[in-house]
Amino acid sequence: SAVISQKPSRDICQRGTSLTIQCQVDSQVTMMFWYRQQPGQSLTLIATANQGSEATYESGFVIDKFPISRPNLTFSTLTVSNMSPEDSSIYLCSVRGSDGANYGYTFGSGTRLTVV
Amino acid sequence: DQQVKQNSPSLSVQEGRISILNCDYTNSMFDYFLWYKKYPAEGPTFLISISSIKDKNEDGRFTVFLNKSAKHLSLHIVPSQPGDSAVYFCAASDAKLIFGTGTRLQVFP
Numbered sequence: 734s735a736v737i738s739q740k741p742s743r744d745i746c747q748r749g750t751s752l753t754i755q756c757q758v759d760s761q762v763t764m765m766f767w768y769r770q771q772p773g774q775s776l777t778l779i780a781t782a783n784q785g786s787e788a789t790y791e792s793g794f795v796i797d798k799f800p801i802s803r804p805n806l807t808f809s810t811l812t813v814s815n816m817s818p819e820d821s822s823i824y825l826c827s828v829r830g831s832d833g834a835n836y837g838y839t840f841g842s843g844t845r846l847t848v849v
Numbered sequence: 850d851q852q853v854k855q856n857s858p859s860l861s862v863q864e865g866r867i868s869i870l871n872c873d874y875t876n877s878m879f880d881y882f883l884w885y886k887k888y889p890a891e892g893p894t895f896l897i898s899i900s901s902i903k904d905k906n907e908d909g910r911f912t913v914f915l916n917k918s919a920k921h922l923s924l925h926i927v928p929s930q931p932g933d934s935a936v937y938f939c940a941a942s943d944a945k946l947i948f949g950t951g952t953r954l955q956v957f958p
Contacts (some may be wrong), residue, residue, distance in 0.1 A: 781945060
């Protein structure tokens with residue numbers, strides 16, 4: 734399965750600022766996903782990052798707040814903009830292998846974000 | 850609208866016994882189901898999966914059962930070990946992965 738490098742692993746940020754999280758995969762993958770896990774909650778899909786086109790956002794998430802880039806098949810970034818304490822969460826990227834096998838969902842180690 | 854639910858937020862099992870974690874879903878279009886294990890400060894780790902065309906898949910100590918008519922799946926861990934203590938998430942896929950709410954499993958000696 735793919736190996737994902739996600740950084741930063743954690744950060745403490747001031748409210749009103751923005752943080753960009755990077756996700757690097759060791760192989761080309763078709764689909765990349767960004768998730769959020771709020772404290773004590775499940776993993777919630779933010780958006781699907783598509784190479785060469787705009788990301789597809791889930792209900793409740795908007796591009797202005799969570800802009801995503803996907804410049805190639807091995808890299809994506811998620812920016813958390815104009816942060817507030819409610820954005821304190823773990824953010825994870827995930828990839829699905831290009832062979833289409835559903836069991837090919839692999840996750841990064843996550844970015845633990847604290848907004849003060 | 851929670852499409853994937855795990856109704857037990859926690860489970861405590863003695864070492865050596867069976868752990869049974871349950872999951873219910875509402876979307877009949879899901880075609881693949883997965884179980885993940887998660888430790889604090891780490892990303893989810895894939896455990897086992899099952900296609901919607903099957904009713905059972907086994908991998909070592911882990912077995913997943915799928916009951917499509919009831920829209921229910923379960924993960925059996927036998928025998929349970931203290932190292933199994935973690936939060937377990939079921940997830941369902943219809944091109945994107947939807948997670949359940951998680952069950953915290955504690956295996957005590």
